[in-house]
Structure formats: C-alpha cells, structure tokens
Amino acid sequence: MSLLNREVFWPPADELTEVAERIRARLGEWPAAESRWRICLTAPELPQADDLIVFTEHEQHDADIERLAKSGAAVLEARDGRVTLRRGDARFALEGEWSDDWLSALAAFLDCNFEPHDALTLALAWRAGDENKDDAWPADFANFPRVADLPAAPDGGFPACPDRLGLYPVLPSADWVERVLDLGVSTTQLRRKTTENADLQREIARSVEAGRRRDAQVFINDHWREAVAAGAYGVHLGQEDVQTADLNAIAKAGVRLGLSTHGYYEMLRALHFRPSYLALGAVFPTTTKVMPTKPQGLARLSRYVQLLSGRVPLVAIGGIDAKVMPDVLATGVRSAAVVRAVTEAPDTAAAVSSLQKMFAKS
Structure with missing residues (x-):
C-alpha cells in the first residue's frame, strides 16, 4: 500500500x-x-x-x-x-x-x-x-x-425512460439509425458530427421518425434545440452542456434527458437535475471521442452501479465491445452504449444479434 x-x-x-x-x-x-x-x-x-x-x-x-x-x-x-x-x-x-x-x-x-x-x-x-x-x-x-451553487432543476424533472435500456448503439447517421432499429434494437442515439444546419435537421427528423415507426427510444446527441423542434424522444448532453442548454425548455417539451458523467462528483451534479438516465464512462479507452478524464474501469463502474442502481437508469459507455460486454454487464448495469462494435462490425446483423443475446442472459 x-x-x-x-x-x-x-x-x-x-x-x-x-x-x-x-x-x-x-x-x-x-x-x-x-x-x-x-x-x-x-x-x-x-x-x-x-x-x-x-x-x-x-x-x-x-x-x-x-x-x-x-x-x-x-x-x-x-x-x-x-x-x-x-x-x-x-x-x-x-x-x-x-x-x-x-x-x-x-x-x-x-x-x-x-x-x-x-x-x-x-x-x-x-x-x-x-x-x-x-x-x-x-x-x-x-x-x-x-x-453546491447549481441552478434550480426544472420543475417536475424529465420524463422517465425504461430502467433497462439494453443495447444502446451510438450512431453517426439516420441511415445507421434506421438500419439498426430494423434489426430489433429499441434504444439508440444519433451523434451527428456536422456544422451544416440543413443536414443536421434532416438527419434528426429522419431518426426521430424512425424511432416513432418502430416504437423505439431515439436520443439525439448535443443538438437539443433541433431535437426539441423535431419532437425527439430524448437528448443526450455532456456535463459542459448543462451550463448552456435550456433544461427547462427540454423538460417542458416532454423530451427525456441523458447526461454524461465521469466520476462521483459529476454523478451527484447530474442527479441534481433529475435526468432520465446517467451515462457512466468512459469505462475503457475510446478513440471515438476525446475524453476529459482517464478511463474509469470495471471496478469503479461496479461501485457506481452499487450506489445508484434503482435510483436512476444507468448506461455504461466508452470502449465497450463484444469481448468486454459480459464483464460490463456483470457489474449490474442494465444498459451499455456501443459505437464501433456495431458500426465497424464485418456483419452488422450478426454483431447486433450477438450483443442482444448477452443482454438477454444478464
């Protein structure tokens, strides 16, 4: 020691x-x-x-x-x-x-x-x-x-989402959202990296409509104004976005809110706003996004789940693939976000099916 x-x-x-x-x-x-x-x-x-x-x-x-x-x-x-x-x-x-x-x-x-x-x-x-x-x-x-020193949370908080969000692919386009929903996934997120407003609005509108047709939970990453305008099921924001986003407008629109967290302090900070779910990460190193903190690891994830399970739905995120998914689910978390495990899989349908079976066993 x-x-x-x-x-x-x-x-x-x-x-x-x-x-x-x-x-x-x-x-x-x-x-x-x-x-x-x-x-x-x-x-x-x-x-x-x-x-x-x-x-x-x-x-x-x-x-x-x-x-x-x-x-x-x-x-x-x-x-x-x-x-x-x-x-x-x-x-x-x-x-x-x-x-x-x-x-x-x-x-x-x-x-x-x-x-x-x-x-x-x-x-x-x-x-x-x-x-x-x-x-x-x-x-x-x-x-x-x-x-301390946080602004008031929106009255009534945000609408609830299922405690078991399950497999949660984070996808780059509406094409991907439609494709994955057609494979039976019920929760997904559009993370569209674009500065072109017309493209962003089209992609969000298509993704939201795809979710409606399939009765699925489609979250929009970052772009909360466009998500509210499109009537999205939910938005996902980072810790820094809480300072600038109009949380009252999101809650008033009946849009669910997921918040990223990277440790105990940020979890407590996020819970103040009564979000629909918390994302816990990054569990493992990831190349899909620049992370503000070092990887959390499974031991920390397990402790986070122990503290917060039953209080708010939890999503493990960051560097998760089929190889480590059983270990992630063994912590007791009921949802895990994946990116490359789906978008870079040689056979998308086979990858989704395999991952879905892991959740069915947990």
Missing part, C-alpha cells in the same frame, strides 16, 4: 496517517495513484503541484487562499458545512455533514487513484467506523454530500 513510508500529511500527523492507513487497508486493491498528493495542514512557503492545502472553518486566510490557488497547488476550504476545492480555474463545491475522519479518508481515496474532487466526495461520505464493515466502501447515498 503506497501510503506507507511516504509523506502523506504535512506537517507530519501520525494520528491522521494511522487512520488513513487503516481506512486504505479496507478499500481493496486499486491501481497505484498517478499523483502522490501531500495534504498540507499548514500552507507551505513553496507549494508544489501535488500539494492539497487545507483551510478549516477555524481559519480566515482569504488572501492566502487566492495566492495559493494561483500557484498550481490545489486548495481546499472547509467551513460551515461546506467544502470547496480549487484546482486552477476549476472549482468544486460540496455541502453536507462529514465525520472527524474525513481528512484521513481523503488521503485513502486519493491513494486509490481518484481525482481530488472525486476523492473528496467519497471522503465526505465516509463515516467513522466504516472500516469495520464487511464492505467498507461508501454506498449509502444518504451520506453523500450535495453539489
């Missing part, structure tokens, strides 16, 4: 380190941390890139916080039931209650190779004594913090 024999807290804090090691020992095997974070309980004169500098609610050093936030180090403020993490221009704010062991838990989750904002989310969900459970991993949703 890499917490041993290295500086985890600065100045050295033997009691915190002892608790961190005890927690880490109960979290299981995880890849070695890519960054060796040092949790600074006092601001160092020369902060380093892998320093996470903590200010508690008993301190008031706003000028120092601003200076340190610009130094390349991460800065964490914990005050009055609110914890704010700053990394460069990024800001992550969480509210809730936490245990006295939260800093030790933060060190343990950082050592499991989680990004600081996800490690912080898990640390705030940790409760003293959790290390004595058979499964110590935080899995009680009621203990997780809330993401």
